[in-house]
Each structure stands twice: as C-alpha cells, then as structure tokens.
Amino acid sequence: MGRKLLLDNIGVEGIRYYDAYRKHGGYRSVEKALKTMTPEQVTDEVKKSGLRGRGGAGFPTGMKWGFLAKPAGVPRYLVVNADESEPGTFKDRYLMEFIPHLLIEGIITSSYAIGSNRSYIYIRGEFAWIDGILEQAITEAKNNGFLGKNILGSGFDCEIYVQRGAGAYICGEETALLESLEGKRGNPRIKPPFPAVKGLWDCPTVVNNVETIAAVVPIVNDGGDAYAKIGIGKSTGTKLISACGNINKPGVYELEMNISVEEFIYSDEYCGGIANKKRLKACIPGGSSVPILPANLLLTTAKGEKRMMTYESLADGGFATGSMMGSGGFIVMDEDQCVVKHTYTLARFYRHESCGQCSPCREGTGWMEKILLNIDNGKGKMSDIDLLWDIQRKIEGNTICPLGDAAAWPVAAAIRHFRDEFEWHVLNPEECLKKNYGLANYAKPLEIVA
Amino acid sequence: MVKFSDSKLKEVEQIIQRYPEGKQKSALIPVLHLAQEEFGGWLSAETMDYVASVLNLQPIEVYEVATFYSMYNLKPVGRYLFEVCQTGPCMLNGSDNIIKYIFEKLGIRPGETTTDGMFTLKTVECLGACGYAPMMQLGKNFREHLTKEKVDAVIDECRQKAAINN
Structure with a gap:
C-alpha cells in the first residue's frame, strides 16, 4: 500500500468539517509556517520538494512562486485553479468535496509564502454544490482564527473567496481564468506579461491548481526534502x-x-x-x-x-x-471501443470549448470534428486521414494558448497509432456502422507515421 | 418586470464585497447565475439589461459574457433541465444510450423541450464526473452511474416534485 499525503484521512468520519480535520493534524502547516518560518523559508521548502504543478503542465511550483514580482504597495494574489474540466479528470473535485480544509490550509500557508492577503478559488460553474462546502470550510477556518486579520498573532492577514465559473473549459488556462474572474469572456491573454508580473487586475498573481496547493501542506509539515524522497x-x-x-x-x-x-x-x-x-x-x-x-x-x-x-x-x-x-x-x-469515435467526441469537445480568438483553433477544431464524424459514419475518404493530419499540424503551436495543441494532439496520436483503424472505416463504410474494429494487432508496435 | 428582491439585492451586494473597490465587474458571472435562477432559468435580453444596470455596466459587457459561457441559457428551458454529458469517457460508458433512452421516454432530442414545458434535454461536454459515468447535471447536482432505471427514477422524481409545488 503506497503512502498517502493528501488523502490519508479521507476515510475519517466528519473530515469534511473543521473539528475532525483539526483533530487529525489539520492546520499544523499554518502554525509551523506563521510561527517559525519566514515566507522565503516556506518557498524554499516548496522548491526543495520538487513539487510540479498538478494541473497538467507540470511546471515546478517553487520556481513559479519565485517569478512573482513584488513591487512595493501593489497587492499580490493567489488564485486557485479549480476549473477542473479536462475530460478524464475529476481529482480536484474529490479533494474539495471530501477534504476541503486541506485546500483551505494549503491556501493560507501558500499565501503567507508569496505575500498574498486575498485569494480566490475559481471553481468550475457546474460544481454548484461544492462552492457551499468550500464556503463552510472558510467560515470554520475563520471562526478558529486561521483566516482573517492577524492570523495566530503573526501580523499576517488572509481572506479567501470562492468564485464559480459558468461553463468554459478554456477558463482552466490561467490567463483565461483571470479574465473570467474579472467578469469577462474567458479569452486567454497574450504572454508575456505573465500573471506573475501582471495577473488579476494587473497585479502580480500566482495561479496554482487545487492539488498543487494541497500538496504544500505535507511539504511544509514534513519538509521539502522528505517530500522529494518520494517518487x-x-x-x-x-x-x-x-x-x-x-x-x-x-x-x-x-x-x-x-x-x-x-x-x-x-x-x-x-x-x-x-x-x-x-x-x-x-x-x-x-x-x-x-x-x-x-x-x-x-x-x-x-x-x-x-x-x-x-x-x-x-x-x-x-x-x-x-x-x-x-x-x-x-x-x-x-477491446470493444472505437478509437475513431472516441477521437471524434474529443474533437467535438475542443470545437465546443475553443474561445474563437485564434483562427487555426476556431476553424481547425470544427473541420477536424466534421471529418472525424464522417469517417466514424462510414462517409470518409482515404484522403481525409491525411487532411486531418495536415489540419492538426497547422493548429499545433499556432495559437495564443495551449488549447490549440490540446485539440491537435489527440487527433495526431490517434492517427499515429491507429491509422489502420481509420483506414478500415473508410474501406468498410457499412461494416463500421455495425461493429467495431476491435483489438487488431495492437499487441505489436505499429509503424510510426512521421 | 425583472427586478431582484431586496434579499437578492443584498446577496448581490455581498458578492461585490468579495472584490477590491472598483472591481465590481468581477461580480458579473455570479450575478448572472443569480439572475438565471431568479428569472425563469434563462437570460432574456431584459434580464441581461437589468443585470447591467445593477452592476453599472454597459449592456454589451453583459451580452458578451452571457453568450460565452455554456451554463447560461439564452432561450427558455423546461422546468427541469437534463444536461447529459457526451464526451469521451461518458461515451465509453454508454452515454449515447442514455440520450436515446430519454428520447424514447420523453420524445425530446438535444435542445428540445417537452410540450408541457416540463423537461429540456441538453447535451453537454465533460462535467468532470468521468469515473461515475454516464452522468447528467440536474439543477445544482450531478446524477451519476446512470442506467435506464435511474433515468426513470429521475423523471418520476421531477414529476412528483412538480406536482407538490403546483
């Protein structure tokens, strides 16, 4: 059985609430950080831990914090990315729903490290019952002196607010998230400037994923070196x-x-x-x-x-x-799943979620969706497969934000590894409506399409 | 006429308090949620104009946001909105069959509302419940591990709720 640092107490009755969470060691990282460490020391532990952003990009968290500009008199913000929308991903929801105080604790400790007195949790709009769970955890933390003014007599103030989005995958991209938090369409910004310099309301901002912030708790409790030894x-x-x-x-x-x-x-x-x-x-x-x-x-x-x-x-x-x-x-x-159809649903997803700013993504995702739908329905041509390849290649790297890449990669990989399944659809337009291609020869490596 | 009650206006005031002074545009998305809940489950032009006046914004600032996010309904919807996820992981677990079954039961395709105005079917993209697929959103909650039987139960539940509230 592997070690658990985030979910070790998930089975404890009442862990969603402050009393049980505190009884099982909750908020120790806040006490340790605020009473015995400087903000720089907290950041150093995170750097030592080797923690990488858990949202998808895997960028070292300590380094991201290190980039934060600190001009005098300008507020800094910690924004938590809880816009979990990547198909297949439902981990942050689980963490927020069942052990919300872990996130709140992580936010307080991280805010101390980066000098943020006001933090926002941007949660996807569809998680409409979780904002209440987080609000309650925030209230409990406040009632117990872990939020508000002069926390634990340290002179450090911190407030946390929850903001619900309204249905847009793109708002998981950090600059789109900031636009949305400012009450606008979720159109990603051109970078630079990065949020670390010009983020929320043009102030220096750190945007971190829920799981990343939660991981700061065990890192501060046990030290960055201990964390780095795992894995x-x-x-x-x-x-x-x-x-x-x-x-x-x-x-x-x-x-x-x-x-x-x-x-x-x-x-x-x-x-x-x-x-x-x-x-x-x-x-x-x-x-x-x-x-x-x-x-x-x-x-x-x-x-x-x-x-x-x-x-x-x-x-x-x-x-x-x-x-x-x-x-x-x-x-x-x-073995009974159809790669063409699955890829089609993903192409449809990205077409639906493209913000429309960049032509390659706005137009290309729609073209890929239509071509894939045709192939899946037995109406495809052999040349469509090459056309798909061509379109995805022209989207990748040619857009303001990574959504273009995210839309291109699944199509590229499906053709790269399952080209024979695409061809079978084209060659067997009637059969492909009745049965699936199956496992075929995927037990053996296929030739790579350049 | 579209107008928030005093208690809702107070809620709007509390939302604005979350942001630094002068940044009340940030309240737009939460206030649009509130408006949709209050004014019939969708956002009419009148509702959007009203939200603009409450937050001191130009109407266009509200329209461009309301049309961007998928949770805002720009047309009237039935009393109960079934938002069935159809993205990859749900598809692998049979979401097509759920959508088909709802059509068999209620005679509505995605985007349609039953003639009695009770149910609207909408297909949506990934709602972050992939491990509990197939699923749909109903109001503020998710209904997960859907089967035909569960769909039947949800429909009955809605009808009963409607009967009590009428």
Missing part, C-alpha cells in the same frame, strides 16, 4: 490520478510516483483490471489532451522498459511512442 527522479511526491473508462474500479487514487502503469491498471488496490474481463486496447493517461497510446506502448516503452506512473516515464519516447502525465486523467479503453 522517482523529478517526479517527486504523490499524485492524484482519476481513473475512468472501462476498468473495474474507476475513482481517484493517490499514488507514490514509483509504480508501473501495469500495476496501476491491474492491481486490485487501484483500477482492478479491465471491466467485464475484456482486454486492454488503449489508454489516454493524462487527460484527453495528451496522446493516446495503444496497449503495448502504454505498458512498455519503445525501449522495452516497463512504463512507470511518473512524468518522465509516461513521456518517454516523446510523442512518437510516449504520452504525458498531464492532469492525471487516466482514460482506459477496452
């Missing part, structure tokens, strides 16, 4: 993985980043194997944006090594034969 290489600490699709035990798992993908899928401690005794066909290991991998490349890297649940191992081989840890949204597909 492998630059994948330090524990990671929440939300597993879904055709598995026996979908759900949110906290794992030390030192187990293999195979163990994660087949062990009863985690996913419990493929549902209905079927075989594994493919998996998108890090949220819908990251490349899909066929079973063989998922379990073993192209070099023949066991693939591990770490940032580096999941990315091993680059996009040719690897994928990404991303947000930890682990989508598993069994």
